[in-house]
Amino acid sequence: KQEVTQIPAALSVPEGENLVLNCSFTDSAIYNLQWFRQDPGKGLTSLLLIQSSQREQTSGRLNASLDKSSGRSTLYIAASQPGDSATYLCAVRPRGAGSYQLTFGKGTKLSVIP
Amino acid sequence: ETGVTQTPRHLVMGMTNKKSLKCEQHLGHNAMYWYKQSAKKPLELMFVYSLEERVENNSVPSRFSPECPNSSHLFLHLHTLQPEDSALYLCASSQGNGYEQYFGPGTRLTVT
Numbered sequence: 001k002q003e004v005t006q007i008p009a010a011l012s013v014p015e016g017e018n019l020v021l022n023c024s025f026t027d028s029a030i031y032n033l034q035w036f037r038q039d040p041g042k043g044l045t046s047l048l049l050i051q052s053s054q055r056e057q058t059s060g061r062l063n064a065s066l067d068k069s070s071g072r073s074t075l076y077i078a079a080s081q082p083g084d085s086a087t088y089l090c091a092v093r094p095r096g097a098g099s100y101q102l103t104f105g106k107g108t109k110l111s112v113i114p
Numbered sequence: 115e116t117g118v119t120q121t122p123r124h125l126v127m128g129m130t131n132k133k134s135l136k137c138e139q140h141l142g143h144n145a146m147y148w149y150k151q152s153a154k155k156p157l158e159l160m161f162v163y164s165l166e167e168r169v170e171n172n173s174v175p176s177r178f179s180p181e182c183p184n185s186s187h188l189f190l191h192l193h194t195l196q197p198e199d200s201a202l203y204l205c206a207s208s209q210g211n212g213y214e215q216y217f218g219p220g221t222r223l224t225v226t
Contacts, residue, residue, distance in 0.1 A: 004156070041202070042220065043118075043204055046217075089157070093212065100147070100170055101159055101170065101172075102157075103156075106154070106155070
């Protein structure tokens with residue numbers, strides 16, 4: 001059974017700092033990995049989707065990497081801003097036809113201090 | 115309306131009530147999902163519909179009953195819930211299997 005772990009559970013950084021969020025998964029047979037952002041009491045906003053054949057994806061100040069063989073992904077946020085404060089979730093989809101299952105981690109709660 | 119919408123946003127119900135949650139997607143997708151998010155637990159997939167057919171049901175108690183009348187609408191019918199069912203219920207949609215999922219804002223459900 002796939003398990004997804006996100007460390008740390010919470011992170012507090014001063015504004016302007018670069019930071020890295022970590023995601024690890026136990027089964028490397030994945031189809032893709034998706035990073036989301038969730039604001040308190042709200043739904044999820046998709047940030048980046050990395051296919052299993054890719055090594056990284058970039059969107060603005062965000063860069064996500066994937067090392068499938070070691071079961072790890074990182075989300076790099078450059079020049080953090082108070083508006084980046086949210087919970088960041090990663091989720092993996094298994095390889096295999098027909099499965100819609102996404103397995104989520106518990107998330108990392110990020111606070112960017114002005 | 116754009117994206118994925120959910121109504122109501124907040125719901126308080128007693129254990130003997132019957133209520134329904136509604137989800138609508140305006141993205142032209144053909145797959146829709148119900149997730150449950152409880153405090154301190156990862157998101158749990160409840161149901162998946164593809165082309166209006168249920169394709170996944172993750173051992174969800176029968177007091178939760180999904181309905182997908184067409185590819186744009188998804189309902190979750192609730193009856194005789196328990197206090198531990200209190201959670202944020204999220205709806206999502208995607209173009210198909212393996213594609214990016216887009217989420218609605220969720221319904222915060224409290225069972226008293």
